[in-house]
Amino acid sequence: xxxxxxxxxxxxxxxxxxxxxxxxxxxxxxxxxxxxxxxxxxxxxxxxxxxxxxxxxxxxxxxxxxxxxxxxxxxxxxxxxxxxxxxxxxxxxxxxxxxxxxxxxxxxxxxxxxxxxxxxxxxxxxxxxxxxxxxxxxxxxxxxxxxxxxxxxxxxxxxxxxxxxxxxxxxxxxxxxxxxxxxxxxxxxxxxxxxxxxxxxxxxxxxxxxxxxxxxxxxxxxxxxxxxxxxxxxxxxxxxxxxxxxxxxxxxxxxxxxxxxxxxxxxxxxxxxxxxxxxxxxxxxxxxxxxxxxxxxxxxxxxxxxxxxxxxxxxxxxxxxxxxxxxxxxxxxxxxxxxxxxxxxxxxxxxxxxxxxxxxxxxxxxxxxxxxxxxxxxxxxxxxxxxxxxxxxxxxxxxxxxxxxxxxxxxxxxxxxxxxxxxxxxxxxxxxxxxxxxxxxxxxxxxxxxxxxxxxxxxxxxxxxxxxxxxxxxxxxxxxxxxxxxxxxxxxxxxxxxxxxxxxxxxxxxxxxxxxxxxxxxxxxxxxxxxxxxxxxxxxxxxxxxxxxxxxxxxxxxxxxxxxxxxxxxxxxxxxxxxxxxxxxxxxxxxxxxxxxxx
Amino acid sequence: xxxxxxxxxxxxxxxxxxxxxxxxxxxxxxxxxxxxxxxxxxxxxxxxxxxxxxxxxxxxxxxxxxxxxxxxxxxxxxxxxxxxxxxxxxxxxxxxxxxxxxxxxxxxxxxxxxxxxxxxxxxxxxxxxxxxxxxxxxxxxxxxxxxxxxxxxxxxxxxxxxxxxxxxxxxxxxxxxxxxxxxxxxxxxxxxxxxx
Ligand code: SF4
Ligand code: SF4
Numbered sequence: 139x140x141x142x143x144x145x146x147x148x149x150x151x152x153x154x155x156x157x158x159x160x161x162x163x164x165x166x167x168x169x170x171x172x173x174x175x176x177x178x179x180x181x182x183x184x185x186x187x188x189x190x191x192x193x194x195x196x197x198x199x200x201x202x203x204x205x206x207x208x209x210x211x212x213x214x215x216x217x218x219x220x221x222x223x224x225x226x227x228x229x230x231x232x233x234x235x236x237x238x239x240x241x242x243x244x245x246x247x248x249x250x251x252x253x254x255x256x257x258x259x260x261x262x263x264x265x266x267x268x269x270x271x272x273x274x275x276x277x278x279x280x281x282x283x284x285x286x287x288x289x290x291x292x293x294x295x296x297x298x299x300x301x302x303x304x305x306x307x308x309x310x311x312x313x314x315x316x317x318x319x320x321x322x323x324x325x326x327x328x329x330x331x332x333x334x335x336x337x338x339x340x341x342x343x344x345x346x347x348x349x350x351x352x353x354x355x356x357x358x359x360x361x362x363x364x365x366x367x368x369x370x371x372x373x374x375x376x377x378x379x380x381x382x383x384x385x386x387x388x389x390x391x392x393x394x395x396x397x398x399x400x401x402x403x404x405x406x407x408x409x410x411x412x413x414x415x416x417x418x419x420x421x422x423x424x425x426x427x428x429x430x431x432x433x434x435x436x437x438x439x440x441x442x443x444x445x446x447x448x449x450x451x452x453x454x455x456x457x458x459x460x461x462x463x464x465x466x467x468x469x470x471x472x473x474x475x476x477x478x479x480x481x482x483x484x485x486x487x488x489x490x491x492x493x494x495x496x497x498x499x500x501x502x503x504x505x506x507x508x509x510x511x512x513x514x515x516x517x518x519x520x521x522x523x524x525x526x527x528x529x530x531x532x533x534x535x536x537x538x539x540x541x542x543x544x545x546x547x548x549x550x551x552x553x554x555x556x557x558x559x560x561x562x563x564x565x566x567x568x569x570x571x572x573x574x575x576x577x578x579x580x581x582x583x584x585x586x587x588x589x590x591x592x593x594x595x596x597x598x599x600x601x602x603x604x605x606x607x608x609x610x611x612x613x614x615x616x617x618x619x620x621x622x623x624x625x626x627x628x629x630x631x632x633x634x635x636x637x638x639x640x641x642x643x644x645x646x647x648x649x650x651x652x653x654x655x656x657x658x659x660x661x662x663x664x665x666x667x668x669x670x671x672x673x674x675x676x677x678x679x680x681x682x683x684x685x686x687x688x689x690x691x692x693x694x695x696x697x698x699x700x701x702x703x704x705x706x707x708x709x710x711x712x713x714x715x716x717x718x719x720x721x722x723x724x725x726x727x728x729x730x731x732x733x734x735x736x737x
Numbered sequence: 738x739x740x741x742x743x744x745x746x747x748x749x750x751x752x753x754x755x756x757x758x759x760x761x762x763x764x765x766x767x768x769x770x771x772x773x774x775x776x777x778x779x780x781x782x783x784x785x786x787x788x789x790x791x792x793x794x795x796x797x798x799x800x801x802x803x804x805x806x807x808x809x810x811x812x813x814x815x816x817x818x819x820x821x822x823x824x825x826x827x828x829x830x831x832x833x834x835x836x837x838x839x840x841x842x843x844x845x846x847x848x849x850x851x852x853x854x855x856x857x858x859x860x861x862x863x864x865x866x867x868x869x870x871x872x873x874x875x876x877x878x879x880x881x882x883x884x885x886x887x888x889x890x891x892x893x894x895x896x897x898x899x900x901x902x903x904x905x906x907x908x909x910x911x912x913x914x915x916x917x918x919x920x921x922x923x924x925x926x927x928x929x930x931x932x933x
Contacts (some may be wrong), residue, residue: 495818
């Protein structure tokens with residue numbers, strides 16, 4: 139029998155693996171590198187599987203918790219910083235417990251490649267006293283997600299499933315397995331105080347949690363994801379996650395004797411760890427983010443009174459920030475084993491300084507127009523621009539230079555209030571995208587209204603969650619599965635919150651936008667401007683052609699090129715030129731031109 | 738070492754279609770019975786930043802990423818990104834590069850780099866190099882299909898573990914109708930550029 143193999147991205151493997159394991163409730167909030175898990179499941183349209191993009195991670199966690207205490211298998215997806223938002227329900231849910239298996243898929247981002255922090259969810263698991271599964275490849279993720287569901291159901295508590303970017307966004311030929319028999323959710327059973335978190339029960343539950351973790355630490359020593367290889371050698375390498383694949387790669391084809399330990403779980407598989415340490419003189423630990431495996435081995439060494447030397451992040455042998463690369467891991471492993479680390483690398487090119495290529499807002503991005511309009515309208519005023527999380531963080535770059543602060547989802551609106559209290563003579567703008575507004579922007583506006591703040595909330599409404607690939611949200615009127623639903627109206631929300639003045643403008647109309655900004659600056663209180671303009675990634679394809687330069691009229695002043703930073707615009711032979719393949723035809727540059735040269 | 742392994746690094750600018758190229762390549766490699774492992778750049782860099790797709794085809798592959806000095810083939814959709822990736826090219830490896838520059842952006846306009854100079858560096862540094870004319874590709878199938886044209890050229894060079902026909906099959910498996918035709922046309926354009 140030939141096994142059916144499919145080329146899957148790690149996140150697709152996780153999604154299909156969860157379906158195979160009989161998940162029937164899936165909810166999450168988009169965040170790189172986690173988003174494709176939920177999208178994969180939504181795309182499968184599997185019968186009896188409910189999928190939603192929730193408005194934020196906390197909501198997703200609670201929707202999932204409700205389903206899980208009613209006996210359903212629930213998957214909740216988010217990125218690592220999303221777990222911060224959802225940590226309140228998760229910490230408590232561990233005390234209350236679940237009935238159906240509940241897996242919280244939290245993608246970490248060493249590097250970070252698309253995140254604000256390099257936090258380690260394995261560490262979060264230790265803090266929250268939750269089991270964590272840490273896959274090393276798409277294939278392993280495909281089967282491990284089912285193990286995670288089974289574990290959760292067995293211990294009656296939620297578990298974390300923590301892939302990293304290089305697992306989520308790598309792909310592999312994955313052997314497809316038959317679906318597992320699905321148990322139907324038996325529904326919620328009222329049970330006195332069983333599902334109610336009370337202080338008096340918390341201590342009793344805490345004791346049970348600790349007992350459970352001790353049992354798991356033992357059971358995980360026999361878990362297939364935790365592996366021990368080789369013997370006899372005095373040197374050993376311990377690793378986990380994608381770094382494990384780098385270690386394997388470095389040692390493949392090598393005849394060096396070396397004991398290997400792969401750790402894929404929190405709690406640490408103590409019995410297996412003891413077998414690993416036995417007879418070793420030195421250990422190298424290769425892992426990303428926090429030294430979780432390393433510190434477990436150190437405490438095990440203490441417990442055993444062993445003499446083994448342990449090298450890793452804590453000893454300064456491995457970097458304590460940034461992601462591992464296969465090349466760096468090979469060098470570290472070879473150095474540790476006393477082998478020649480020289481690879482056949484071509485001599486590096488003579489120093490021709492290549493320009494960096496930072497990401498930019500797309501050609502035709504409505505945010506570019508809004509930033510430019512606000513910049514023009516605030517000229518001569520002392521103004522601070524608080525940004526938020528999304529494509530519009532890129533408005534920080536020159537020539538726009540319109541994002542002065544960015545902290546976390548929803549923080550722009552609230553930070554602007556704090557900034558303004560210290561410097562009341564400043565005009566404080568908060569830029570926030572539509573999806574972020576619904577995520578955590580709303581309480582910030584309410585806070586401003588309640589406490590009488592003086593800020594201008596600029597909602598950059600492009601009708602999608604652009605940065606993460608264009609997911610729908612409450613303002614789009616469509617759900618994760620494409621069902622048409624009631625559309626949340628940002629204007630109506632702002633008005634219900636009590637904003638003092640609300641304007642809505644076409645983001646691509648510079649003069650109307652500037653006028654709105656000037657008006658808002660002349661008024662006291664909480665002012666809001668909704669800049670509406672479709673994301674260029676959505677309008678591409680249905681666009682109204684591209685613009686072009688009339689070179690006879692163009693005076694070569696470069697005003698359009700210098701001020702907008704649109705990637706479709708450049709100077710060529712003394713006049714502006716538009717790359718027609720890239721141009722979205724938004725017409726914004728034409729509004730800057732004083733010579734009517736762009737149409 | 739793994740003799741039957743082919744490591745291909747695809748580099749370009751976010752938006753040029755490296756992900757589709759790597760997926761099609763992976764599909765073609767699987768259709769001839771190989772295992773595939775690789776990794777993509779997904780996230781902020783897709784908005785016009787530097788992007789790279791790693792594609793590894795063969796057996797018993799562990800790492801999803803190629804290390805410097807280990808790429809058998811580099812497909813560069815853009816000169817500057819091609820030169821940036823040169824440290825990945827294996828001694829004796831081949832780089833296929835499109836000569837049309839996409840100038841990076843910063844403070845108020847393009848930070849121009851000299852594309853001719855960059856191309857000259859690539860040609861002198863690589864053991865085996867094929868330069869594809871961006872102008873010709875643009876004329877024949879439009880720059881939007883540059884990714885597929887470069888794939889066609891690579892398949893025709895014989896540096897990938899499958900044929901141009903396998904590539905066509907991979908396209909048929911993914912697209913239908915007019916879109917499939919446009920992609921196949923681009924594939925053939927790239928292949929012909931090598932033969933002529
Ligand atoms: S119309 Fe002008 S500003 Fe808009 S995308 Fe085209 S070149 Fe860029
Ligand atoms: S994806 Fe949309 S919102 Fe993001 S930069 Fe492009 S046009 Fe702007």
